[in-house]
Amino acid sequence: MNQQNVRNFSIIAHIDHGKSTLADKLILKTGALEQRVFKDQYLDNMDLERERGITIKAQTVRLPYRSQKGDAYTFNMIDTPGHVDFSYEVSRSLAACEGVLLLIDASQGIQAQTIANVNLAMAGNLTIIPVINKVDLPSADPDMVREQLEDILQIDSTEAILASAKQGIGVEEIMEAIVERIPPPEGDPDQPLKALLFDAWYDLYKGVMILVRVVDGHLKEGMTIQMMATGHTFEVEELGAFTPVPKRIDRLSAGEVGFVIAGIKKLDETKIGDTVTEFKNNCDKPLPGYKDVKPMVFSGLYPIDGDQYENLRDALKKLRLNDASFTYEPETSAALGFGFRCGFLGLLHMEIVRERLEREYNVDLLTTAPTVVFHLKPEHGDMVVIDNPSNLKKQDRTDTILEPYLRGTIIVPDEYVGVVMNLARDRRGIQLKMEYLTPKTVMLQYALPFSEIVFDFFDHLKSSTKGYASFDYEFLDFRASDLVKLDILFNGETVDALSMIVHRDKAYYRGRELVKKLKEQIPRQMFEVAIQASIGGKVIARESVKALRKNVLAKCYGGDITRKRKLLEKQKAGKKRMKQIGKVEIPQEAFLAVLRTDVK
Numbered sequence: 001m002n003q004q005n006v007r008n009f010s011i012i013a014h015i016d017h018g019k020s021t022l023a024d025k026l027i028l029k030t031g032a033l034e035q036r037v038f039k040d041q042y043l044d045n046m047d048l049e050r051e052r053g054i055t056i057k058a059q060t061v062r063l064p065y066r067s068q069k070g071d072a073y074t075f076n077m078i079d080t081p082g083h084v085d086f087s088y089e090v091s092r093s094l095a096a097c098e099g100v101l102l103l104i105d106a107s108q109g110i111q112a113q114t115i116a117n118v119n120l121a122m123a124g125n126l127t128i129i130p131v132i133n134k135v136d137l138p139s140a141d142p143d144m145v146r147e148q149l150e151d152i153l154q155i156d157s158t159e160a161i162l163a164s165a166k167q168g169i170g171v172e173e174i175m176e177a178i179v180e181r182i183p184p185p186e187g188d189p190d191q192p193l194k195a196l197l198f199d200a201w202y203d204l205y206k207g208v209m210i211l212v213r214v215v216d217g218h219l220k221e222g223m224t225i226q227m228m229a230t231g232h233t234f235e236v237e238e239l240g241a242f243t244p245v246p247k248r249i250d251r252l253s254a255g256e257v258g259f260v261i262a263g264i265k266k267l268d269e270t271k272i273g274d275t276v277t278e279f280k281n282n283c284d285k286p287l288p289g290y291k292d293v294k295p296m297v298f299s300g301l302y303p304i305d306g307d308q309y310e311n312l313r314d315a316l317k318k319l320r321l322n323d324a325s326f327t328y329e330p331e332t333s334a335a336l337g338f339g340f341r342c343g344f345l346g347l348l349h350m351e352i353v354r355e356r357l358e359r360e361y362n363v364d365l366l367t368t369a370p371t372v373v374f375h376l377k378p379e380h381g382d383m384v385v386i387d388n389p390s391n392l393k394k395q396d397r398t399d400t401i402l403e404p405y406l407r408g409t410i411i412v413p414d415e416y417v418g419v420v421m422n423l424a425r426d427r428r429g430i431q432l433k434m435e436y437l438t439p440k441t442v443m444l445q446y447a448l449p450f451s452e453i454v455f456d457f458f459d460h461l462k463s464s465t466k467g468y469a470s471f472d473y474e475f476l477d478f479r480a481s482d483l484v485k486l487d488i489l490f491n492g493e494t495v496d497a498l499s500m501i502v503h504r505d506k507a508y509y510r511g512r513e514l515v516k517k518l519k520e521q522i523p524r525q526m527f528e529v530a531i532q533a534s535i536g537g538k539v540i541a542r543e544s545v546k547a548l549r550k551n552v553l554a555k556c557y558g559g560d561i562t563r564k565r566k567l568l569e570k571q572k573a574g575k576k577r578m579k580q581i582g583k584v585e586i587p588q589e590a591f592l593a594v595l596r597t598d599v600k
């Protein structure tokens with residue numbers, strides 16, 4: 001394909017503004033896939049994505065398009081995820097594009113992630129085609145969105161296309177705009193190969209597959225390639241593109257996007273953001289690459305049944321092949337035995353990993369309460385990373401504990417400004433900025449401790465603003481805070497997996513709330529269970545669960561042995577998600593009780 005007739009673009013939007021629906025329509029309209037084989041949201045092919053209706057992993061498809069003037073084009077379309085946990089995938093995708101379709105819901109208008117994504121696109125000097133979507137809705141207000149485009153994003157609103165991805169309105173116009181407005185890729189086909197590796201995953205049948213955008217030169221089968229950051233060399237076995245079904249092609253030229261299979265055994269041998277070049281005919285210098293993504297939220301994963309430890313290790317290894325953004329390493333807990341400490345990008349990411357492990361690899365898991373990562377700086381000596389509160393052993397007065405802060409951006413109608421300010425203050429937020437975007441819409445920016453927002457901030461924000469607020473965040477820095485370790489004891493024994501690090505001013509409140517919630521979660525046992533919260537050895541709260549003897553067999557008068565067995569089986573199943581700690585049996589829910597306590 002002539003380089004002049006290639007268009008590489010992404011669709012960016014706030015969550016639920018209709019990216020996947022539009023992507024589907026583009027696939028259908030270009031005739032890449034027949035209606036017969038088409039399933040809604042074709043690109044969301046992971047089961048979980050389909051069930052939750054969200055896009056997790058960015059997908060790329062190559063689409064043929066014949067313009068109204070009759071010329072043939074190739075579109076490379078990259079669908080991007082909308083949730084803030086996965087925003088690193090967005091910036092990755094954008095580096096492979098010359099333009100974006102900026103989708104805005106006509107009834108909701110510009111939201112926090114719209115702004116974050118536009119900033120990324122502008123930083124990458126990409127052409128932006130604004131699309132006002134969902135114009136079919138009775139509540140659609142395209143004029144309001146046009147005004148916002150001008151006022152908030154400084155984008156010429158006459159360029160906006162009115163569309164309904166659902167009903168197929170405006171799709172032709174969008175495809176023509178892609179041809180007319182997005183420039184073809186630059187790059188010199190006669191230079192040595194220079195390609196950006198922007199995604200990689202492990203395919204059960206084909207092994208590691210990498211997705212590249214060729215900048216200069218070309219790739220062809222049989223070529224020996226070299227990864228510039230790692231130095232590894234491989235021979236190209238197969239090249240192809242998703243159309244959306246994988247299709248083999250023998251050459252990828254400057255400006256094109258496609259996948260490469262090159263006998264790469266482990267995902268670790270590839271580095272996303274790396275530059276791929278030809279071995280012995282290297283390009284002069286690598287492309288700028290990406291910042292490494294670091295997990296922000298940590299939690300312990302333990303097999304319910306200790307015998308499943310090796311299975312869990314295997315499952316984690318396999319899953320990591322497909323998701324390099326999550327990390328794991330073995331850890332032991334006095335309470336829970338052998339397990340793994342895992343790092344995630346955020347809570348949604350954590351839930352997804354947990355579900356995939358249980359569903360795809362069939363291991364029953366116990367998850368401990370998530371925590372953010374802290375830095376401990378002793379007066380003398382090196383900084384220690386604390387990704388598990390129980391590792392914070394003894395605190396010296398001279399120790400400094402630092403916690404991660406985020407820059408949170410909130411956009412709300414002006415009548416909710418007071419409510420948002422109160423909420424941010426309760427969460428130790430420091431206001432950085434307040435700006436009227438339009439006479440009725442306000443943007444507030446706060447420096448917020450991550451630990452204060454990780455669990456329930458967004459829910460509170462949504463409910464206190466009747467759903468009108470939108471929120472986006474990015475990592476800011478680590479700051480010293482007055483933090484203490486809160487321990488939980490059952491009958492005098494500390495349960496390390498329940499420890500947490502909290503701000504001193506909130507420690508009493510959190511301790512009291514947590515023991516109350518735990519009391520609700522712990523089933524009555526044959527003896528009384530005392531639940532205590534303590535800080536530095538001093539007990540600050542206590543509740544107790546009264547003793548009870550639950551005799552399931554009492555109901556079985558007579559000697560019906562099958563019935564008796566059934567009841568015992570039932571009781572055993574009920575215990576599945578219990579963990580024996582000392583003499584006390586603790587259900588999974590108890591470990592997550594902290595998620596149900598108000599952070600305030």
Ligand SMILES: Nc1nc2c(ncn2[C@@H]2O[C@H](COP(=O)(O)OP(=O)(O)OP(=O)(O)O)[C@@H](O)[C@H]2O)c(=O)[nH]1
Binds near residue numbers: 020022082137164
């Ligand atoms: N009425 C109407 N609904 C739409 C339109 N486009 C999308 N929707 C609906 O909006 C919801 C979200 O659409 P998606 O395409 O999943 O949104 P998304 O932006 O891809 O969401 P994420 O992948 O989770 O970021 C779905 O229920 C769609 O059916 C439209 O033009 N009109």
